[in-house]
Amino acid sequence: MTDGVTRHTKQKDAVLQRLRGCDDFVSAQDLHRKLEDDGVRIGLATIYRQLNALADSGAADTIRLDGQQLFRLCGEDAHHHHLVCRNCGKTVEIDPPSETWLRNVAQAHGFTVESHTLEVFGLCPDCQQADGR
Template sequence: MDDLAEWKNKLKAEGIRCTKQRINILNILLEQSKPLTAKEIHQKLEDAEISLRLSTIYRTLNLFENKRFIKKLNINDQESKFELMGEVHHHHLVCVNCNQIVPLDCPLQEYEDELSSETGYQIQDHSIKFYGLCPDCQKNDK
């Protein structure tokens, strides 16, 4: 789901008002191909000359996370990053030097189904992060 109109419908279906602030935050997340911190979202809004308090951004992100519209990522013990929950489940490849994050397709659906069948668990989520040096950091390291 990457269309703003679809996200507005999803908000309304959950009884959440489509305020200007919420729509602006959704727009920032829709425009990005990588997870962002609340501060990065705040900066992008400021760059677009949209004034929003950081506390409003955190409250909105909390609301969106509770409704499972976004996913909160904790990477390298740094500030949490947020990304929209897409239609396709994915994982992340993280550079240990510059913290660049690259989304990766998930190859585990078959294993998850098998594990659920064997254990009787109803698996709700899983998360994998790979850590390494991105090509740019490898070049700079030499």
């Protein structure tokens, strides 16, 4: 038996195709609107399911920004981190801190490292300029 994650469906293809066209993180609602603008009829719940399945499988990144869950297809390299503009959503992949640094910080606080993600939020140069900073 297959489920919606592994089964090849028109809805999954539509979500993937449209997500590939997004360079930055996008919400399910924004993706739904873009698909509707393209003439694709698909339910918002289906988009949420597909996006969460992509995130669960590691094919998409997900972050929370201003209380909203956003998604982005992962690049070719398996493990990466991001700078994210909290104003416009522009996203840049960055090199991660060293594993040694992560383990030392965790150990200093009595933690062990099982996994990690790193998203740095701020303003991109364009938004800083528009904001007068």
